[in-house]
Amino acid sequence: MEVYLLQLFNGLSISSILLLVALGLAITFGLMKVINMAHGELIMIGAYSTYLTQNLFNDYLPESMFDWYFVLAVPASFVIAFIFGLILEMSLIRFLYGRPLDSLLATWGVGLVLQQLARSIFGAPNVAVTSPSWLDGGMKIMDGTLLPYKRLFIIALVIACLVSMYFYIYRSHEGRRMRAVMQNRDMAACLGVSTRRVDAMTFAIGSGIAGVAGCALTLLGPIGPSLGTYYIVDAFMVVVLGGVGKLVGTVLGATGIGMFNTLFEYWTNASLGKVLVFVCIVAFLQWKPMGLVAMRTRSLD
Amino acid sequence: MKESAILQCDDVTVEFDGFKAVQGMNLKLEKGELRFLIGPNGAGKTTMLDVICGKVKPSAGRVTFDGKVDITRKKEHQIAELGIGRKFQAPSIFPSMTVAENLEISMRQKRTVFATLFAKMAAEERERIEHQLTMIGLQDKTAWRAGGLSHGEKQWLEIGMMLLQEPEILLLDEPVAGMTDKETEKTGELLHQIARKRSIVVVEHDMEFVRNFASKVTVMHEGRLLKEGSMDEVQRDDRVAEVYLGKRRDADVSRSTA
Amino acid sequence: MRLQKLTPQRLWILLGYTAAAAALFSAPLFVSDFRLNLLAKFLAFAIVALGLDLIWGYTGILSLGHGIFFGLGAYAMAMYLKLEASGGKPPDFMGWSGLKELPLFWQPFQHFGFAVVMGIAIPALLALVLGYFTFRNRIRGVYFTILTQALVIITTTLLVGQQAFTGGTNGVTGYSSLLGFSLGSPDTKRALYLITVVVLISIFVLCRFVIGSRFGKVLRAIRDGENRVRFIGYNPATYQMVVFTLSAAIAGLAGMLFVLHVGIISPSMLGIVPSIEMVLWVAIGGRGTLIGAALGAILMNWAKSEFSTAYPEGWLFFMGALFVVVVVFMPKGVAGLVGQLKFRRKRREPEHERVRNPAV
Numbered sequence: 001m002e003v004y005l006l007q008l009f010n011g012l013s014i015s016s017i018l019l020l021v022a023l024g025l026a027i028t029f030g031l032m033k034v035i036n037m038a039h040g041e042l043i044m045i046g047a048y049s050t051y052l053t054q055n056l057f058n059d060y061l062p063e064s065m066f067d068w069y070f071v072l073a074v075p076a077s078f079v080i081a082f083i084f085g086l087i088l089e090m091s092l093i094r095f096l097y098g099r100p101l102d103s104l105l106a107t108w109g110v111g112l113v114l115q116q117l118a119r120s121i122f123g124a125p126n127v128a129v130t131s132p133s134w135l136d137g138g139m140k141i142m143d144g145t146l147l148p149y150k151r152l153f154i155i156a157l158v159i160a161c162l163v164s165m166y167f168y169i170y171r172s173h174e175g176r177r178m179r180a181v182m183q184n185r186d187m188a189a190c191l192g193v194s195t196r197r198v199d200a201m202t203f204a205i206g207s208g209i210a211g212v213a214g215c216a217l218t219l220l221g222p223i224g225p226s227l228g229t230y231y232i233v234d235a236f237m238v239v240v241l242g243g244v245g246k247l248v249g250t251v252l253g254a255t256g257i258g259m260f261n262t263l264f265e266y267w268t269n270a271s272l273g274k275v276l277v278f279v280c281i282v283a284f285l286q287w288k289p290m291g292l293v294a295m296r297t298r299s300l301d
Numbered sequence: 302m303k304e305s306a307i308l309q310c311d312d313v314t315v316e317f318d319g320f321k322a323v324q325g326m327n328l329k330l331e332k333g334e335l336r337f338l339i340g341p342n343g344a345g346k347t348t349m350l351d352v353i354c355g356k357v358k359p360s361a362g363r364v365t366f367d368g369k370v371d372i373t374r375k376k377e378h379q380i381a382e383l384g385i386g387r388k389f390q391a392p393s394i395f396p397s398m399t400v401a402e403n404l405e406i407s408m409r410q411k412r413t414v415f416a417t418l419f420a421k422m423a424a425e426e427r428e429r430i431e432h433q434l435t436m437i438g439l440q441d442k443t444a445w446r447a448g449g450l451s452h453g454e455k456q457w458l459e460i461g462m463m464l465l466q467e468p469e470i471l472l473l474d475e476p477v478a479g480m481t482d483k484e485t486e487k488t489g490e491l492l493h494q495i496a497r498k499r500s501i502v503v504v505e506h507d508m509e510f511v512r513n514f515a516s517k518v519t520v521m522h523e524g525r526l527l528k529e530g531s532m533d534e535v536q537r538d539d540r541v542a543e544v545y546l547g548k549r550r551d552a553d554v555s556r557s558t559a
Numbered sequence: 560m561r562l563q564k565l566t567p568q569r570l571w572i573l574l575g576y577t578a579a580a581a582a583l584f585s586a587p588l589f590v591s592d593f594r595l596n597l598l599a600k601f602l603a604f605a606i607v608a609l610g611l612d613l614i615w616g617y618t619g620i621l622s623l624g625h626g627i628f629f630g631l632g633a634y635a636m637a638m639y640l641k642l643e644a645s646g647g648k649p650p651d652f653m654g655w656s657g658l659k660e661l662p663l664f665w666q667p668f669q670h671f672g673f674a675v676v677m678g679i680a681i682p683a684l685l686a687l688v689l690g691y692f693t694f695r696n697r698i699r700g701v702y703f704t705i706l707t708q709a710l711v712i713i714t715t716t717l718l719v720g721q722q723a724f725t726g727g728t729n730g731v732t733g734y735s736s737l738l739g740f741s742l743g744s745p746d747t748k749r750a751l752y753l754i755t756v757v758v759l760i761s762i763f764v765l766c767r768f769v770i771g772s773r774f775g776k777v778l779r780a781i782r783d784g785e786n787r788v789r790f791i792g793y794n795p796a797t798y799q800m801v802v803f804t805l806s807a808a809i810a811g812l813a814g815m816l817f818v819l820h821v822g823i824i825s826p827s828m829l830g831i832v833p834s835i836e837m838v839l840w841v842a843i844g845g846r847g848t849l850i851g852a853a854l855g856a857i858l859m860n861w862a863k864s865e866f867s868t869a870y871p872e873g874w875l876f877f878m879g880a881l882f883v884v885v886v887v888f889m890p891k892g893v894a895g896l897v898g899q900l901k902f903r904r905k906r907r908e909p910e911h912e913r914v915r916n917p918a919v
Contacts (some may be wrong), residue, residue, distance in 0.1 A: 035701050095887050100701045101621045102886045105842060108835055110880025116875040183613025229831065233712050236705045271713075278713045282692050282706065291697040354790060381792035395783035398776065406776050412793045414801050417774040466791060 002145045007266055013151040015258025016158045020213040021231045022238035023161055026250040027206035029239050031182040032199065034093055035104035038111035039235065040228020041208045044118060045084055046077035046214025047223040051129050067132040077215035078208040085207020089200045097157060111228070118225040125195060126222035135219065150219040157216055159208060178202050239282055243291025252292045257281070306368060307332045307500050308353065313362035314443030315348050322348045323360070323371045324524040330470065335496040337511050340521035341544060347390065349521070350472045353502070354387040355380040358528045367469070374380055382412065390475050392455035400439050400458060403447050404430045407462035422448025429465065437461040452479045464495070471501045477510055488512040566651050583756045587749045596820055599741030599752040601860045602759050603816040608840045608856035609766050609849055615838065616846035617770055619782030620699070623834050624707030625810045627714045628682035630829025633813030635681060636818045638665060639674035639733035651733070656723035671738055678815040679808045684808030690800040699785065711834050718826040730825025737819065755816050759853070762809055766849050769805070780800055839878070842885050845894025855892060
């Protein structure tokens with residue numbers, strides 16, 4: 001019983017991490033059709049932002065304050081990744097709309113540069129981020145089953161991101177403009193929406209969320225310049241499986257991959273588990289080539 | 302079922318996320334017939350063509366080709382191989398290839414990988430392509446990249462491609478859109494010429510064109526068959542007049558009935 | 560063969576090819592053994608680039624999984640070489656992992672012929688299977704690209720994870736001879752170089768034949784508008800499957816040659832980064848021109864071997880920047896740039912055309 005419960009929790013935890021990593025992509029890929037391979041590096045930037053915030057607290061503030069650094073680190077990673085995203089969009093991405101494969105290659109190059117930049121600044125070895133003490137330990141639900149607070153915190157963080165994104169996209173003026181531009185660019189432009197501004201904002205928000213994901217990843221282990229590359233392909237698989245254009249799909253995709261991953265790894269081993277998950281995804285796409293939740297329109301052939 | 306019916310659509314219904322674009326539409330096309338499909342915007346005309354050429358799968362109904370094959374179960378390329386050609390509303394040619402190459406791959410031939418890998422241009426094939434080039438007036442532009450042609454020339458190229466396909470049925474979606482009066486007339490004559498051997502379905506908004514060249518007209522409205530008959534019959538029909546003039550007062554009407 | 564008119568332009572091109580082939584064949588006469596070995600490696604990469612150009616440049620399918628096809632070919636050859644070195648006994652790394660018996664699937668690799676066939680057949684088969692399950696369902700464009708990348712991840716994970724069978728992170732290395740000829744001897748190396756030149760030229764001719772045929776025109780039509788091709792009566796899925804499989808087989812062949820020249824294959828040589836680097840070669844040389852792809856591979860690898868050891872950091876910056884510059888400013892690569900200078904055609908217009916009206 002405990003084993004199953006623990007596996008279930010593990011699955012949920014992996015799903016939440018995948019979701020956090022993929023949420024930003026759901027915006028940049030799902031809505032804007034830009035394949036941002038530098039997404040992983042934006043995650044890395046978020047992680048290093050957290051690292052820097054920690055160092056600042058260490059160096060300039062009394063020790064009693066240290067535990068609160070993380071509260072600041074979350075918005076800080078968002079803002080820094082947001083700014084990087086904004087610069088990236090304005091300098092490069094805007095030339096690549098409508099050329100998804102080219103955007104993939106160009107952003108991969110950007111990712112390479114960013115990784116190398118991080119290596120030059122912070123050094124190649126991984127650095128450790130000390131988690132705040134209030135996230136140590138875990139919730140004991142029964143004997144031998146401990147749910148670590150860190151993992152619970154990540155799940156809560158994902159939910160918070162999801163809710164705020166939902167409200168932003170579906171309940172705010174900005175969000176309405178964003179949806180209008182993504183669905184019919186020319187029409188939105190005719191109606192006086194500044195598509196350039198919306199594009200830049202949308203991409204930057206997607207990047208910012210990648211930063212938050214990076215911040216969360218510091219709780220799970222040391223971070224390094226190539227942190228993002230471990231997650232990027234999985235994140236893309238989530239979006240492919242979930243379908244493009246709706247948040248629900250991304251949530252379902254992440255849950256599906258996370259759960260099956262845990263299950264298969266429990267049954268077999270880590271490497272075979274990954275193979276099985278991939279086979280399952282390809283098999284699933286036979287049934288629904290457009291992913292779990294697909295927007296079906298007439299123009300979409 | 303009469304043998305002469307080359308295409309028969311029975312109770313075809315198409316749904317897009319609950320919205321019924323076509324509802325129980327019937328259409329029967331005789332061999333060698335030139336049929337015009339008209340109706341206000343959103344009547345389901347283009348969707349009907351999509352069903353026939355396999356782009357859209359109907360949720361109910363049958364489409365029978367040549368009295369025996371139910372093509373709603375076939376894939377697009379199989380339907381094309383059976384002998385149904387389609388010209389789309391926006392000219393869709395292969396822009397990075399030359400005009401001649403566009404025609405070469407469209408030409409009726411074996412379409413397996415093996416056949417195309419070892420295909421050689423036969424003298425007879427070259428002749429057919431050259432004949433077609435003259436017919437569509439692009440004989441001086443054979444080596445042009447098709448993407449560099451003007452809108453009207455692209456339309457013609459696509460018509461030429463479809464003719465080389467030698468289909469039994471030609472489906473044309475607004476073939477004269479963006480053409481000059483002279484070109485429009487030429488197209489109309491061409492259609493009549495083709496209809497001697499093949500069957501044609503034309504979706505058209507240009508009423509002038511329809512009046513000049515139509516033999517039989519099918520009017521669709523809100524996904525249903527409204528009226529079928531000669532142009533005169535259709536024009537006298539009260540319901541057709543209402544659909545075009547009564548309910549819909551948008552700019553589209555003035556254009557459609559001009 | 561079709562007889563084509565020998566225009567002056569054609570004559571120059573023909574002369575150019577002849578000169579290039581002559582230079583390649585005579586290279587052993589003036590190049591040091593060390594440099595010759597490097598060149599041989601670059602030529603093996605050029606072969607991959609040709610295959611990659613077939614699918615990306617001509618058919619519009621971007622595969623980020625060619626490292627795997629290349630690697631599978633390489634592993635097949637490496638298994639043979641390893642077994643020849645150990646005299647048919649389980650190789651050293653199996654012993655370290657506690658494997659006493661030679662696994663069943665290793666055994667036939669004692670035969671050179673079997674290894675060569677498998678080095679082409681396994682990648683081809685893998686590509687066929689992946690292609691069948693994707694193209695048939697119209698999974699294409701970026702979706703397909705992402706799937707190929709996932710294939711890379713799982714294959715490398717598998718190779719690293721199943722250490723007892725694959726040698727894990729270290730890969731397979733430590734060979735002695737090929738069919739009895741010592742791999743270390745300069746004569747063998749020279750012979751292997753010449754074999755690589757012959758293979759490269761044959762593959763080049765094969766690719767020329769493929770793209771010159773009507774099959775090749777259909778491929779280009781698929782690149783321009785896959786759906787339109789369908790309504791003419793071709794099944795694009797079959798064409799995509801065939802060309803993807805062919806491309807993977809070519810990559811496998813190149814992988815086999817690579818192992819012979821380099822003497823090692825490990826998961827890091829076929830992972831995400833090498834796979835995408837292969838795409839960069841084609842992008843720089845010029846997608847859609849065979850000679851551009853091949854030259855791109857040779858030049859990029861030459862530059863890499865010159866600079867990456869001296870300035871490892873600078874090299875990565877350079878490569879990243881190159882990606883951006885090439886994609887944004889020279890979508891047709893160096894070959895396209897040359898073409899532009901020659902004809903001064905307006906480039907933007909057809910480019911827009913393709914985006915706006917993706918046929919249908």
